[in-house]
């Protein structure tokens with residue numbers, strides 16, 4: 001039998017084993033699809049207003065009246081903070097569709113710009129940034145080992161004494177399980193679909209060396225939707241919101257979810273942690289905001 005939903009061709013033989021044939025398809029990321037359905041995303045995958053209040057307070061305390069700001073990605077909430085009038089902000093994202101559809105260009109001053117580029121090769125001079133920010137950036141890398149490359153690159157572009165603010169998605173210290181997730185759903189203690197999806201992605205990751213392919217979460221979601229139809233139905237999640245997971249079906253991306261300790265270890269060479277903020281929102285305990293200071 002050949003399963004059509006695999007990006008690679010999967011052939012299951014009667015012996016019960018599956019052979020996954022090499023694919024001739026090029027790697028395919030899901031950010032173009034996400035750009036088209038961005039309005040159906042929400043916290044915790046996008047930052048909550050309480051998260052943004054924290055970021056605003058940190059910037060006000062640490063970044064001065066005329067900050068040169070860098071945003072990794074085009075997360076609109078960061079660009080739309082009430083920045084001082086003399087702020088200059090550059091957002092860098094590899095996905096042209098995200099820049100075209102999600103970057104709120106019309107609502108921003110002329111000193112704010114978005115550029116297409118890779119975080120591993122930022123289009124900025126050395127020591128030209130006072131505050132760098134990113135939302136969920138460590139999850140979306142081609143490989144976890146690239147985090148070190150990105151932090152080296154951030155170190156290069158950040159000025160001495162500058163601040164880096166990262167809201168990251170981290171694994172809980174006690175691993176979650178599918179049974180726990182479905183029990184929590186059953187008793188009604190999962191509010192949003194995106195919180196459900198984030199927990200599902202995280203619990204499917206075996207370890208940080210392997211990461212998790214969002215496509216696996218898509219397959220598991222469809223199995224759960226059949227097995228637990230009534231409990232899922234009871235949540236009354238809007239269909240377009242649930243359908244955001246469909247972008248994972250043909251994605252060849254891998255996601256990475258470090259524990260807090262693993263994230264701190266990654267920062268250590270270039271940045272010293274100064275504060276870790278947790279917002280009191282759904283899954284806020286898994287989405288801390290790290291405030292880092294560039295080492296001398």
Ligand SMILES: C[S@@+](CC[C@H](N)C(=O)[O-])C[C@H]1O[C@@H](n2cnc3c(N)ncnc32)[C@H](O)[C@@H]1O
Pocket residue numbers: 031045046047072073074075076092093094095098117118119120134135136137140141
């Ligand atoms: C910032 S992250 C996570 C989404 C985030 N939670 C939000 O609310 O915007 C998503 C963005 O990262 C971009 N991206 C992922 N890896 C990248 C890389 N290596 N260089 C530049 N952009 C990258 C994707 O194109 C996507 O627009």
